[in-house]
Amino acid sequence: MNDRVDVTPRKALGQHFLHDNGVLDRIARLAMPEEASGLLEIGPGTGNLTERLLAHGCPVVAIERDRRLPDVLAERFDGAGGDRLDVVRADATRVDYGSLLRDERLGPRPVVVGNLPYNAGTEILFSVLQSPVRPARMVFMLQREVALRLVAAPSTSAYGLLTVKVGIRADVKVALRVRPGAFKPPPRVESAVIVVEPLAEPRHPVPSLKRLFRLLDAGFGQRRKTLTNALRNGLKIPTATVREALVALSVDERSRAEALSIAQWAALATRLDPHVPAKPPHGHGSGRSKGRRASSRARNPTPE
Numbered sequence: 001m002n003d004r005v006d007v008t009p010r011k012a013l014g015q016h017f018l019h020d021n022g023v024l025d026r027i028a029r030l031a032m033p034e035e036a037s038g039l040l041e042i043g044p045g046t047g048n049l050t051e052r053l054l055a056h057g058c059p060v061v062a063i064e065r066d067r068r069l070p071d072v073l074a075e076r077f078d079g080a081g082g083d084r085l086d087v088v089r090a091d092a093t094r095v096d097y098g099s100l101l102r103d104e105r106l107g108p109r110p111v112v113v114g115n116l117p118y119n120a121g122t123e124i125l126f127s128v129l130q131s132p133v134r135p136a137r138m139v140f141m142l143q144r145e146v147a148l149r150l151v152a153a154p155s156t157s158a159y160g161l162l163t164v165k166v167g168i169r170a171d172v173k174v175a176l177r178v179r180p181g182a183f184k185p186p187p188r189v190e191s192a193v194i195v196v197e198p199l200a201e202p203r204h205p206v207p208s209l210k211r212l213f214r215l216l217d218a219g220f221g222q223r224r225k226t227l228t229n230a231l232r233n234g235l236k237i238p239t240a241t242v243r244e245a246l247v248a249l250s251v252d253e254r255s256r257a258e259a260l261s262i263a264q265w266a267a268l269a270t271r272l273d274p275h276v277p278a279k280p281p282h283g284h285g286s287g288r289s290k291g292r293r294a295s296s297r298a299r300n301p302t303p304e
Contacts, residue, residue, distance in 0.1 A: 017045055018115065020182035023193075027113065028052035030175055030195055031139045037107035040100055040135070042092045042114025042124065045069065047076050053113065054081035059105040062087045063095060063114075093120045093127070101133035109136040118143045118189075122162060129169055129198060138196040139175075147174050147192035154261045161220040165213060167262045168204065171197040204266035211276040212269040219257035226254050237275045245271040 018024060027049060033039055038059035044050045046069060053060050054077065062085065064070060070087040077085055088100070092114075101110055112135045116124050121142045128138055145158075150172045152158035166172060176193035180186035206212045218234025219227055228242045243253045249267050251260065260268065269276075 017184050018048060018182060019184055020178075023176065023178055023182050024049055024052055026176055027139060027141070027193055028055070030193065031111050031113040032056055033058055033107070033111045034109045034136065037109040037111070037136065038103075038105055040097075040106060040110055040112045042112065042116065042140075044073060044087070044114075047073050049113075049115075050077070050085065051081075054084060057084075058107075059084045059086070061085075061100060061103055061106060063090050063092050063100075065089070065091050092116075092124050095127075097128050097131040098133050101131055101135060111136050111139065113139040115141040115191075118146075121146060125166065125196070129166070129196075134198045134200070137198070139193065140196065141178065141191050141193050144177065144190040144192040147194050150174075150194060155259050159258050160223075161216055164216055164220075164262050164265055166196070168202050168206075168209070168212070168266065169199055171199065202266070204263050206266050206269045207273040208269075211273055212266065214276055215269050215272060216257075216265065223257055226256055227260075228253060230257065231272075235275075235277060237272060241275055242272070 031039060031053065033056065038061065039053050039056070041050060041053060041060055041062040044062040044064055045066075050060060050062060050073065062073070064073070064087055067089065070089055073085065073087050074082065086105075088095070097112075100106075101112075103110075112128055121140070125138070125140065125142075128135065146162070149158045149160060149162050150166055151174055152160070152163050173195050174192050175195050178191040178193060180188070180190065182191075202209060214235065215231070219230050221234055222230040225233070227246065228239045231237045231242050232239050245268055246253045246255065248271065249264060251264060251268075
């Protein structure tokens with residue numbers, strides 16, 4: 001195996017190669033699949049993490065956007081587990097995760113692992129969560145700020161749309177904090193490794209996840225307004241209807257979106273379901289949250 005790979009990181013792709021052996025070993029342990037299952041790796045880079053994943057003895061399907069790297073990976077793992085590695089050259093924001101996870105080589109309980117681009121990390125996370133084939137878990141490196149938003153508590157500045165949309169469908173924990181010095185070149189922000197375990201059913205029953213998400217978009221889209229005003233403006237739900245639902249749930253009618261727990265959001269969605277339009281009213285967008293966001297200019301480091 002050629003483990004001395006010299007590839008210049010591409011700034012346009014936001015590449016920062018992970019070289020810290022301790023971090024690489026920890027990620028590989030977190031991603032250990034069950035017997036007879038394999039791994040789907042997003043962004044293998046030049047293969048430092050891939051090497052540790054192949055050491056599990058299971059198949060690895062890797063998605064890599066950089067045109068240079070499939071050949072680099074093939075050379076590096078020639079005769080050293082390369083027969084269990086399949087590199088798919090594709091953009092991880094555009095692939096069909098259902099098809100990939102159906103690959104019979106990955107078995108019944110595949111694990112998805114990778115370092116996600118800062119400006120597309122949540123998009124990829126949602127794409128995997130929405131896949132008709134549910135992985136056993138996901139082990140992702142994200143910008144630390146985003147990771148903390150995923151596990152935030154209600155009524156905190158980090159709690160928001162992302163927290164609820166992911167939390168209703170998965171268990172999330174922050175497993176590891178990763179400092180910039182673990183990468184070459186070091187990024188300007190800290191990273192964190194998260195473990196996401198998708199649930200078989202929503203954490204709390206709701207008539208429709210789609211309508212719950214529309215309610216969330218409207219509620220968090222105007223965080224400075226009370227929920228009664230935000231839902232009236234965003235979805236044209238009468239103020240009296242929202243107030244009645246909140247009172248029935250013992251929630252202060254002056255509450256804002258971030259004050260409600262995931263369970264309370266599910267209960268509110270159940271009560272308001274008949275009033276949530278099939279499509280946002282004309283002239284109203286998706287209600288994208290205006291709260292704190294991770295920088296879209298930075299990309300997540302990828303393993304070398």
